[in-house]
Amino acid sequence: MTDLLRQLRAEMTSLLDCFSAPAVLLCADYSVLAANQAYRRVFGDGKPLQGRRCYEIMEDAGYACRQGGNHCPLDACQSSGTGQHVVHSNTSGNAQIDLYPIRNDSAKVVYFLELLTLAPQLTALPAPAMVGNSPAWRDVARLIRRAAPSDAAVLLLGESGTGKELAAAAVHQASHCRNGPFVAVDCSGLSETLFESELFGHEKGAFTGAHSRKTGLVEAADGGTLFLDEVGDIPLSLQVKLLRLLETGHFRRVGGVEPIRSQFRLVSATHRPLEKMVAEERFRQDLYYRLNTFPIMLPALRERLEDVPLLAEVILQRLPVARGLHLHADTLELLRRYNYPGNIRELRNILERAALLADDVWILPEHLPTNLQYLSVQESGPASSLTGRQPIPGVGEIIPLADLEAQYLRWARGNYGGDRRGLAQRLGVSERTLYRKLDALRSNTGHAVES
């Protein structure tokens, strides 16, 4: 390496370090001239990055342009001489790439500055494992294991929030396409006009605003899994286009003439009654049969309430806001009694909210939504399995304040799951004040308040 090149690299690296996102300077042959700290942290494998091709480095990270069916911004920049902005999708998520030409004093493009914005999933773990232990859940897990290694199109059915998307990811991860991309398409969010260009991509100039060629999601799924979520929401007029793709394996970009082949494992999901929709001619029968080779019905959470403790524990561990928090036994008891119209998503939301409300390490019943707390008042009689939890005394009647305080203190001491220090904090008094008040109660009533 010449001294001049060494000096240039050092200066360029220092310049790139001004960016907090991964940034790299590339040569026309795709080799890395200099990379900043963030780029080295995300893509580094201990070996020097300089001189290696960007797509080889990115390939290890799982989203090489060529492998993922994405188009190469450097090629496009070389031919157009203008900056390129593309999103590359793959199994691990999306990377937005902004690539700018760097010119020499004769205005010739000599280097390319590439800035990467990584979608959160890119740095996250693979899809979280699904958990459960109930008979209903074990049936689902068995079907997923059966279907995954085959090529059969899997149709996941079940209410919203039952875990269909997670099940689709589990099929992908246990299939022979696991090293390819997992591309999820939310069919309910696609308007008729967007449907074709999102799914099939478009050529430059295909319509007003199509400034560059765009790779569609179907092409991005080549070699992996295409997950059509909410497939029951696709309007009839578009169902025929999807059917054609599934029948032939070919499609054309909008504005393109060349048929393009994409080979993918098909998994779809819906909460809609597809069979009924077929009978009512709202969903094409031929498409239904094409999607429904291997149906799997995800049970509603109320049909597997015995899984709630395990699910709650796992979901809590996965919630950053819930780090270090525990579910009090009374809270768990209430969670087990609820019937979850919103299924696991609702359980997750309940836990996230409760975690934000918790003051110390315990998630208590009072941190749950009132309709769940109400379960305790309604259903906890003397035979309640709740550990001595009683409604707050004095509420609903007018009694002397001193009596109310005494009753409330007894209630709080008997129902609070933590230690005295925590209780004092919750009551907004010092520990000494709490001791004094509890002592006064003891001497006034002649029996211990201690639980």
Ligand SMILES: Nc1ncnc2c1ncn2[C@@H]1O[C@H](COP(=O)(O)OP(=O)(O)OP(=O)(O)O)[C@@H](O)[C@H]1O
């Ligand atoms: N078995 C499971 N173990 C742990 N977490 C789960 C499980 N099933 C679902 N979840 C969690 O529940 C939430 C909802 O799951 P998911 O989005 O897969 O449901 P869905 O059926 O696809 O919902 P929709 O039909 O509304 O799209 C997610 O946060 C997911 O991580």
